[in-house]
Amino acid sequence: MSEKKQIGKETLNPLAVAKLLGPSNPKLDHLIRFLNSVRGTDKVLMFIQYWSKVIIWYLQRRSPAIKAAGNTISLIQRIQNLSSPVSDFRILLRYYGLLPMVQYMNYIEYNPPSSKIALTIERLQNWANVIYYPLEHIYWLGAHQVIPISEENTNKIGMWSCRFWAAYVVLEYGRLAEQYRNLKNRETSLIKRIKAGDIETYEDPEAEMASIKAERSSMIVNACINTGYLPLTVHWSLEKSSFPDVLVGVFGGFASIFQIYSAWQSTA
Numbered sequence: 001m002s003e004k005k006q007i008g009k010e011t012l013n014p015l016a017v018a019k020l021l022g023p024s025n026p027k028l029d030h031l032i033r034f035l036n037s038v039r040g041t042d043k044v045l046m047f048i049q050y051w052s053k054v055i056i057w058y059l060q061r062r063s064p065a066i067k068a069a070g071n072t073i074s075l076i077q078r079i080q081n082l083s084s085p086v087s088d089f090r091i092l093l094r095y096y097g098l099l100p101m102v103q104y105m106n107y108i109e110y111n112p113p114s115s116k117i118a119l120t121i122e123r124l125q126n127w128a129n130v131i132y133y134p135l136e137h138i139y140w141l142g143a144h145q146v147i148p149i150s151e152e153n154t155n156k157i158g159m160w161s162c163r164f165w166a167a168y169v170v171l172e173y174g175r176l177a178e179q180y181r182n183l184k185n186r187e188t189s190l191i192k193r194i195k196a197g198d199i200e201t202y203e204d205p206e207a208e209m210a211s212i213k214a215e216r217s218s219m220i221v222n223a224c225i226n227t228g229y230l231p232l233t234v235h236w237s238l239e240k241s242s243f244p245d246v247l248v249g250v251f252g253g254f255a256s257i258f259q260i261y262s263a264w265q266s267t268a
Contacts, residue, residue, distance in 0.1 A: 051249060053248055056076055105126045113178075131164045135157055139161055165236075172222070225262070228254040
């Protein structure tokens with residue numbers, strides 16, 4: 001009788017469904033780690049911010065009869081009401097963005113890349129970010145009237161911040177090209193030494209080849225992210241641009257997918 005009562009209590013308890021997850025759920029653990037990281041949360045919000053532009057464009061393109069319906073118009077407004085604060089919040093999440101740049105500037109001086117070209121490119125990228133982040137913060141504070149800056153100056157500051165971001169993105173292609181060249185040389189050298197039997201006892205050629213493949217995969221993901229960002233940075237760097245908002249959503253959404261993948265892998 002007591003067992004039946006216990007079963008009845010569990011049936012009435014809606015939280016008992018959590019038992020379906022089992023005593024341990026690695027995928028749920030991974031998801032929580034991902035969302036607990038600032039980077040993971042930012043990339044999910046990035047996905048929402050940019051793909052909402054595509055959804056709004058789609059709704060606006062529907063037939064006039066459907067567009068005239070009050071529920072469709074209010075849906076567009078509701079999506080816009082979500083997208084705007086999401087964009088604001090993403091900028092706020094970058095409030096500390098300058099500190100990792102300073103840390104990385106220090107790191108590469110003591111642990112420089114394998115080539116002088118790569119070192120020069122990364123130094124220039126860091127300087128671009130050192131200027132970009134404060135300008136973006138000042139733009140946001142001015143746009144929200146936290147500090148007294150005219151609308152004209154606020155827009156100029158925002159535009160210049162994006163120009164330095166654009167400089168970083170262009171330099172990233174150079175860094176990726178140099179990374180590809182170094183990877184290719186490492187791979188070629190390793191294959192030659194394996195064929196010649198010139199492998200030291202302490203070396204693990206399989207692990208080295210796996211490391212090269214992993215770095216190549218990371219490089220491809222970064223190239224896709226960079227390709228998504230490039231047209232956006234150019235668009236926001238111009239005083240007058242005819243780049244449609246839907247393409248901002250498409251390119252930003254494209255970059256967000258690879259950003260989420262990269263953030264997900266880093267929290268595995």
